[in-house]
Amino acid sequence: MNLASAAVLAAVLALVAGVAIAMRPRGASTVDFYLAGQRVGVVTNAWAICGDYFSAASFLGVAAAVYVSGLDGVWYAVGFAAGFVPVLLFVAAPLRRFGEFSIPDFLGRRLRSEHVRLVAVGVVQLIILSYLVPQAVGSGITWQLLVGQGIGGLSPYATGVVVSTAAVAGLVACGGMRGTTWTQAVQFLLLLAALCWLATAVLGAGFDYGGAVADLSTEPLANPTAGDRGWELATEQNRLDGAATASFGEPGARYGRLGQFALIITLIMGTAGLPHVLNRYFTSPTGTAARMTTVWVLGLAGLFYALAVMLGTAARAQIPAAVPAHPWLQELTVDGVLRVPEHALPVLGRIYGGDAGLGVVAAGALVAVMSTIAGLLLAAAASWGHDVYERHINPRATQRQAVWAGRSTTMVVAFAAAGLALAMRPESLTGLLPSIVATMVTWAFALAGSALTPVFLLAIWWRGTTAAGATAGMASGAVLAVAMFVAGIRLADPGLGELLMTPTLVAAPVATAVTVLVSRRTAPPRELERLWLTLHGTAADRHAERLAQLTIRSLSRRPSRPGPDLAQR
Amino acid sequence: MAREVDEHDTPAEVDATFRTIRRVAVGYFAVFLAAVTGVPALSLTLGWWSDGRLIGGMSPAFVMAAFGLYVFFFLIGLAAATLSTAVEARMLGGPAEPEDGTGRDGSP
């Protein structure tokens, strides 16, 4: 790395840190810590949700998946984007109208049970952890590529993991949610800018998307594997049609018949159960605003993933030709194909933009990682601090104590994630699991989609859901999902193993069935009518809108006479 | 005539709105699911879906997965959101604000 990329990186990080500091809350109220101190607008919230959602998996991972598996990798992009449609249809507005701090809080109050709350906290923490690890891995990989050397005797990968996790944990612990909303929005915009810049650079250099896909599809798809004689290229087998070889523009490079669907369904169901994304809905002013925010998110996500897919294709097409001209590519590639597919975008940035380009892309990746880690840590702090600490461990906690509980949770979770990321060494896993970051994120989605989403949907749309049913459903979904993907890893078989690692197709229906069966035998909460009114009635929203209208009207009348309506009351 | 009082919904109204919105949501979800599973399913059943070459070198499957589906998601999200908001506005809440001079329709 040289001065240019370091300068760019430093500038970006300084900007982010500056916004975070400028937005820090005065005073340590829990509400301020967990939710934005003021309500945020529809578009700003959409940017913030995108900032939370687009992690290393979206930025680096999708392009890596496309690079490695062609069309089968594009399903990641489709799945990530599609996940917000069920959120919009089923979750956004009712969740906001019920208005609590976090998912376990919502379930606990909706079903009037502390057991549900605690089980939900457990599941949520598990999801957060499994989502954090790939972020740390992604930042380690980026640091490795960007800086190339470690600090204090650690390997470059380890340095990346530690630095990013520590930085974000520190920011969150000091800043809280209010800082994070605007920070998230700014970070997302930076991310989008980096991606757009790269796309423009690639297109400007004369990249022909259609032609590239056609060319790539004429030859069989081959990826590096570590063999006895070192790294060598091995063609991918076509899982759909055993006789043929896999090709870039056609499905089958990674998933068999059922696998194609399993991945998409896993990702779609998973988004509705992601705690850090759903927590953002509580900062919308009304249920309708929450819905509209999701529409914006769908638009932005579509744009983002379309660009990411294009860049992955561009990487595959252009990097082999660029190897002779750029000697530093020699050690990263085997016969023109990258060993670590997550390097695809940073390498493209360096090819088209020199060292500054590398800096921009790396900054984008790190920003994506940091924003997601921040959101996740905050969600972890919210669920642990508010749901467990304030209600059970220390019911008479003061504000300060509650906030400190939140801060310590942040630190603990960050350490755990960093530790797991360090224990995992990506090179050894790459051969086994191509596009490691995207795959690991899929685990988090699988867990969310199997354990949380079915119960969530039933709690919102079916009156008969009971606390016992929800607990049973969450537990069965989580256990089944974890069991299936541990089995999938153990099995290490490309066909069945892949399938087991996307367990939502099986685990979610099971969880639904269990919830329904158990709920039938138990009694729903007693205040169901009142809860239902809050959940599906718009009285509070209309009240808020009317107050807003009156305020605007009285403000606009102020020069002539002071608010007559207010004076009359 | 603004009502400067708290808003209130009765259980029957909320139940009616809930059922209608649920119907809308399930309907749109069915369409969405059909599209999202249809694109890979067509790869498995229809040869042309992977073999045809559209816009240069991309097969229809690739075009859908790389652009078409995102546009579809945005449109379906927008449609569902506006419909749900419109239904909620009409089925819950107070009377419509009186508009000047409109609403006259006396001719059969």
Next chain:
Amino acid sequence: MRSGSRPLAGVLAAVWSLVYLVTQVLVDPPLGVGTTLLAGVALTCVLTLGYPSALRGPRGGRVSSRQPGPGGASSNRTIAAAAGRAMPLRSGLTPDAARRTAQLLRPLLGGDAVAITDREQVLAFVGPGADHHRVGGQPPTKLTARVIARARTMVVRHRAGIGCPVPDCPLQTAVVAPLAIGQRVVGTLKVYRVHADPPARDLVEGMAGILSLHLELAELDRERNLAADARLDALRAQINPHFLFNILNTIASKARTDPEEARQLLLRLSDFFRYAVRQDGHFAEFAQEYFFVRTYLSLEQARYGDRLRVRYDIDPQVLTTHVPVLTIQPLVENAIKHGLANKVEAGTIHLKARVDPLTRTTSIQVADDGVGIPADVLAQITAGESSASGGVGLRNISQRLDTLFGERYALHIQSTAGSGTVVDLRIPLR
């Protein structure tokens, strides 16, 4: 809902062109014919079945007001307009209509100036001489008075006969024909010429005859609307006494135990009456009628408590259609008064509203599981006799529906004594 057929046809054409373009033109090995047809047909079916799901945005949607407009100036259109419904006089003998008619007919009548008067004054004058033959003034000659008195056409062949006091009035000859509704003369049609040759008498008489017919139809229309309005007012007057009495009692009794609910009920009651007395014409958006019904039912539920349960089943497409005003609530009121009031256990009212875009029908069903209507009373009601206790509201509704839709509606009542009643209303979709 506006007529959706044309946009649907447009969209289908666009979809087929798109399918053709994508599968045959842009793609290198084009898709086989069979599969293309299948895809096109599937898309067509989906669109046809799903198109009514397009609902316009939140409240504040446009309300259409159709202006009767006569349109262009070519003589073919004018002739058609003279015979058809676009004749301005169809809305009555008013100065504005008279002026437009005169302008419309001037090229046809073979004259230079055309005037229309009623019994007292000139309503319209177009052409040379308009500067001193003023609209609104008395007809300056006794010619008009004579035509009205005699109810016969008169031809004037020289200036003196016209009797215009202004010396340099260009008009020389005229034909004046009466406009009559039945035997009663209500005005005249006057056609002037600046030449010595008078206009064709038969032409003017024939045109006056056509205009008279239009005036007669206009009067019939007015009478019909007055009758419908009268029935609507009668219905509005009916709503009050018992209901008001009962609900005020309920509110009074709740005022001490649950003042918040009493306040909500009073607000609902005021909403109820505000809607009931509004005078906005014969049709209302279904969402408004539904608001009225649910306000009414929330008041009744406060009175009956758990004995009255309500279940709604409303299609989202129905919310923007237009239905006759004050039609649904009386049906629901009947269901409560006669079905559930005498029932000992709890009863349920089901209100279902659907739209069928292919047959262009709005269908509304009110069902209750009350005591039902005995068969003989049911026969009386369907025969249209008013003595049956549930009959008055229903008769009022069916008379208004007759006025508004003629034959194109259906109101069915089905009931079994002891197990409930279903009232089914089908009206054309607007």
